[in-house]
Amino acid sequence: MTMSNSGGRRKPPTIHDVAREAGVSRGTVSRVLNGGHYVSPTAQEAVNAAIRRTGYVVNRHARSLITGRSDSVGFLLTEPQERFFEDPNFNVLLSGCTQALAAHDIPLLLMLAGTKDERRRITRYITAGHVDGVLLVSSHSGDPVAEELREAGVPLVACGKPIGLGSKVSYVAADDRDGARDMVRHLLSLGRRRIGVVTGPLDTPGGVERLAGYKEVLAEAGVEVDERLIVSGDYSRASGEAGAEQLLARAPDMDAVFVASDLMAQGVLAALHRAGKRVPDDIAVGGFDDSPAATAASPALTTIRQPWDRISAEMVRVLLAQIGGEDPAAVILPTLLVRREST
Amino acid sequence: MTMSNSGGRRKPPTIHDVAREAGVSRGTVSRVLNGGHYVSPTAQEAVNAAIRRTGYVVNRHARSLITGRSDSVGFLLTEPQERFFEDPNFNVLLSGCTQALAAHDIPLLLMLAGTKDERRRITRYITAGHVDGVLLVSSHSGDPVAEELREAGVPLVACGKPIGLGSKVSYVAADDRDGARDMVRHLLSLGRRRIGVVTGPLDTPGGVERLAGYKEVLAEAGVEVDERLIVSGDYSRASGEAGAEQLLARAPDMDAVFVASDLMAQGVLAALHRAGKRVPDDIAVGGFDDSPAATAASPALTTIRQPWDRISAEMVRVLLAQIGGEDPAAVILPTLLVRREST
DNA sequence: CCGGGTCATGTGAACGGTCACATCTGCATG
DNA sequence: CATGCAGATGTGACCGTTCACATGACCCGG
Numbered sequence: 001m002t003m004s005n006s007g008g009r010r011k012p013p014t015i016h017d018v019a020r021e022a023g024v025s026r027g028t029v030s031r032v033l034n035g036g037h038y039v040s041p042t043a044q045e046a047v048n049a050a051i052r053r054t055g056y057v058v059n060r061h062a063r064s065l066i067t068g069r070s071d072s073v074g075f076l077l078t079e080p081q082e083r084f085f086e087d088p089n090f091n092v093l094l095s096g097c098t099q100a101l102a103a104h105d106i107p108l109l110l111m112l113a114g115t116k117d118e119r120r121r122i123t124r125y126i127t128a129g130h131v132d133g134v135l136l137v138s139s140h141s142g143d144p145v146a147e148e149l150r151e152a153g154v155p156l157v158a159c160g161k162p163i164g165l166g167s168k169v170s171y172v173a174a175d176d177r178d179g180a181r182d183m184v185r186h187l188l189s190l191g192r193r194r195i196g197v198v199t200g201p202l203d204t205p206g207g208v209e210r211l212a213g214y215k216e217v218l219a220e221a222g223v224e225v226d227e228r229l230i231v232s233g234d235y236s237r238a239s240g241e242a243g244a245e246q247l248l249a250r251a252p253d254m255d256a257v258f259v260a261s262d263l264m265a266q267g268v269l270a271a272l273h274r275a276g277k278r279v280p281d282d283i284a285v286g287g288f289d290d291s292p293a294a295t296a297a298s299p300a301l302t303t304i305r306q307p308w309d310r311i312s313a314e315m316v317r318v319l320l321a322q323i324g325g326e327d328p329a330a331v332i333l334p335t336l337l338v339r340r341e342s343t
Numbered sequence: 344m345t346m347s348n349s350g351g352r353r354k355p356p357t358i359h360d361v362a363r364e365a366g367v368s369r370g371t372v373s374r375v376l377n378g379g380h381y382v383s384p385t386a387q388e389a390v391n392a393a394i395r396r397t398g399y400v401v402n403r404h405a406r407s408l409i410t411g412r413s414d415s416v417g418f419l420l421t422e423p424q425e426r427f428f429e430d431p432n433f434n435v436l437l438s439g440c441t442q443a444l445a446a447h448d449i450p451l452l453l454m455l456a457g458t459k460d461e462r463r464r465i466t467r468y469i470t471a472g473h474v475d476g477v478l479l480v481s482s483h484s485g486d487p488v489a490e491e492l493r494e495a496g497v498p499l500v501a502c503g504k505p506i507g508l509g510s511k512v513s514y515v516a517a518d519d520r521d522g523a524r525d526m527v528r529h530l531l532s533l534g535r536r537r538i539g540v541v542t543g544p545l546d547t548p549g550g551v552e553r554l555a556g557y558k559e560v561l562a563e564a565g566v567e568v569d570e571r572l573i574v575s576g577d578y579s580r581a582s583g584e585a586g587a588e589q590l591l592a593r594a595p596d597m598d599a600v601f602v603a604s605d606l607m608a609q610g611v612l613a614a615l616h617r618a619g620k621r622v623p624d625d626i627a628v629g630g631f632d633d634s635p636a637a638t639a640a641s642p643a644l645t646t647i648r649q650p651w652d653r654i655s656a657e658m659v660r661v662l663l664a665q666i667g668g669e670d671p672a673a674v675i676l677p678t679l680l681v682r683r684e685s686t
Numbered sequence: 687c688c689g690g691g692t693c694a695t696g697t698g699a700a701c702g703g704t705c706a707c708a709t710c711t712g713c714a715t716g
Numbered sequence: 717c718a719t720g721c722a723g724a725t726g727t728g729a730c731c732g733t734t735c736a737c738a739t740g741a742c743c744c745g746g
Contacts, residue, residue, distance in 0.1 A: 011411075012471060012472060014731090014732055014733085015732065015733065015734095016732080024695075024696090025695065025696045025697075026696085026697085026732090026733080026734090027695065027696060027697075027734085027735090028694085028695060028696080030733070030734060030735090031694095031695090033733095034734085038692095038693065038694060038695085039693095039694070039695085040693085040694060040695090043694080043695080057467065057471035058732090058733080059408070059731085059732050059733065060404075060473060060733095061403075061404045061405075061407040061408045061413070061731085061732080061733090062404075062408050062701090062731070062732035062733035062734085063732080063733050063734070064404040064701095064733090065402070065404045065405050065408055065700095065701045065702065065703085065731090065732080065733070065734090066700070066701045066702095066732090066733055066734045066735075067701090067733085067734070067735095068354075068701085070404070072452075075453070081438055082635075084434055084438060085431050085434050085435060085438070085635040086431065086635055086639065088428050088429065088431075090434070091427055091428050091433070091434065092428060094453065095424055095427060095428070095455055098453055098454075098455050099455065099461075102461065102464065105464075107452045107453075107454075107468070107473070108452065108453050109415075109450045109451065109452060109453075110418070110437065110441055110450075110451050110452075110453050111441075111450075112438055112441050112442065118442075118445065121445065121448075124400065125450070128355065128400035129355060130403060130450070237639060266639075270641055292425075292428040292429055296429065296580060296609075298613055357701090357702055357703080358702065358703060358704095359702080359703095367725075367726090368725065368726045368727075369702090369703080369704090369726085369727090370704085370705085370725065370726060370727075371724085371725060371726080373703070373704060373705085374724095374725090376703095377704085381722095381723060381724060381725085382723095382724070382725090383723080383724060383725090386724080386725080401702090401703075402701085402702050402703065403703095404701085404702080404703090405701070405702035405703035405704085405731090406702080406703055406704075407703090407731095408701090408702080408703070408704095408730095408731045408732065408733085409702090409703060409704050409705075409730070409731045410703090410704070410705095410731090411731080
């Protein structure tokens with residue numbers, strides 16, 4: 001008859017156990033845990049050894065109870081499910097933020113605010129102080145949750161410039177306008193002159209900026225800006241498909257198209273293929289994001305790379321700074337043209 | 344000079360405040376909060392009113408400190424980043440679990456275990472009791488993290504039957520074998536006889552089962568099982584593409600192919616298209632999962648639907664039951680053939 | 687040799703809940 | 717009428733930290 005211990009969770013060692021083991025007081029152990037100021041090398045050593053021996057891990061609940069911090073942050077996505085399902089950009093961002101936070105030993109709580117009920121529940125949860133701050137991702141228009149959080153004084157950093165929230169909320173974004181300029185310049189350099197564009201949602205700064213970059217470069221190059229060559233999308237694959245069809249109908253002589261997201265560009269490629277257009281021979285296609293969708297597309301997309309790793313890292317950095325009491329900040333990061341097969 | 348209050352987080356009301364407001368003791372408030380047994384209707388009423396008036400929300404840290412529970416669970420993904428980025432199945436699962444947990448007011452902590460260091464950190468975090476249980480997603484082979492967690496007695500429920508963990512760990516899975524049988528029967532019913540297969544990873548139960556279903560049905564139908572028609576993949580898009588090329592080279596007369604995941608099927612479609620094969624006229628393609636990838640593909644994929652919403656709901660249900668002290672359980676859910684354009 | 691600083695350490699009081707227990711009331715039962 | 721039992725409520729202890737404060741050791745300058 002063997003006695004199995006696996007399956008029973010034994011109660012973990014406390015700071016008292018460590019203190020006793022190391023022959024010091026709780027206070028000293030606590031000091032070692034948090035920075036180790038005002039503690040002798042001898043004690044430091046003894047405590048660390050005791051921690052290793054006992055396998056001690058701090059009880060975050062007890063800590064949070066007294067500090068008032070939760071040492072965790074929320075990742076809030078206020079997008080409809082379908083968007084989350086189809087756009088791998090979210091995964092990249094989510095992964096990047098999770099890892100950046102992990103370096104600080106801060107867990108990420110995933111919050112998906114699809115329905116109105118969920119929004120209320122989540123808002124309540126956040127304002128109750130269960131997280132120290134929020135990483136906000138919402139590419140689309142006016143966001144009541146964000147506004148409420150801002151008013152409640154919750155540290156908040158958005159991915160992409162948010163709309164209607166004044167300057168009180170931090171954000172990290174790629175340089176949309178500049179990226180768009182690079183892409184359109186690239187298309188011009190290939191000799192294309194009838195360049196269409198499928199924009200992002202025009203009620204968002206990102207969408208507007210990318211379109212502005214497009215117009216600017218054309219104007220600089222002395223190429224007429226033809227309104228028939230401009231259609232707007234919402235970053236979804238389907239809207240790219242629809243946009244391309246519209247463009248083909250309105251401007252059959254189009255020889256290139258700048259698409260404001262890779263996902264939409266996938267749709268554009270599908271529509272062009274169906275219409276019998278060859279990419280890039282007949283029509284060159286440029287995307288935006290350099291999301292996993294860009295390389296998954298065939299032909300692989302020439303696109304504007306958003307530096308996702310830096311974006312997520314900066315979002316976390318800015319958020320933690322703000323939690324630490326610093327003022328909100330805006331960070332704009334440079335983009336990079338990545339040339340692949342579609343141009 | 345206006346005085347702005349927004350931006351300053353005021354300290355939230357405690358259970359004491361509510362008790363005073365309602366004219367009862369802390370104990371009574373606590374009882375109302377947890378089930379309301381042994382509380383008079385009068386008190387009940389008064390407490391609820393007080394809660395509403397004060398905007399009280401329980402302090403989870405204080406509660407956790409004494410109960411020993413964290414009232415949160417981890418969602419652990421032990422997959423390489425690229426897999427997470429390309430496969431929308433994860434998003435569906437993640438979303439489903441988050442929502443199912445939200446109904447119980449339990450937050451989900453996202454844990455991505457890519458590197459060895461991350462694995463160690465995460466294991467430590469979990470075994471320290473910072474989460475009550477873990478939802479495990481890892482489609483691939485032997486998982487040391489899972490083994491360690493199981494040994495530590497952490498409630499654990501896997502998505503898909505895990506390998507090498509004995510019967511001690513719960514899992515929820517679709518009926519892989521039956522789903523595969525349905526698909527192959529469907530292909531046979533279309534008159535196809537030279538049916539290729541791109542399997543999942545054969546060191547996983549899921550991959551093995553789907554292949555077994557394929558072989559079974561062919562045998563039943565008296566169709567020869569030709570080893571040249573069998574190639575194995577790893578659920579990635581690229582492996583689907585490579586698999587299809589291999590199949591075309593080895594068996595040019597192939598008239599259908601059963602692909603063990605939608606993502607691989609996307610790759611298969613791309614390869615077939617490049618080879619000039621028409622789908623479904625020349626070759627019918629059947630996928631598995633009914634992930635968002637299935638409808639995004641063109642032509643849209645006929646596939647075997649895994650009931651994702653039920654899977655995530657069951658995972659959460661089983662996990663919570665196990666946290667509550669019940670024994671591990673295995674749940675197998677039925678699949679459904681969804682016919683679209685590719686067959 | 688003493689007063690005043692810095693460093694190192696210990697100690698009690700929080701933090702905001704829950705839980706076990708004690709108390710009190712009312713009512714039915716023998 | 718005493719007894720018991722269930723319902724309803726209050727009370728103190730406790731969970732494991734951190735923090736403010738007190739204490740002690742040591743060194744340095746006057």
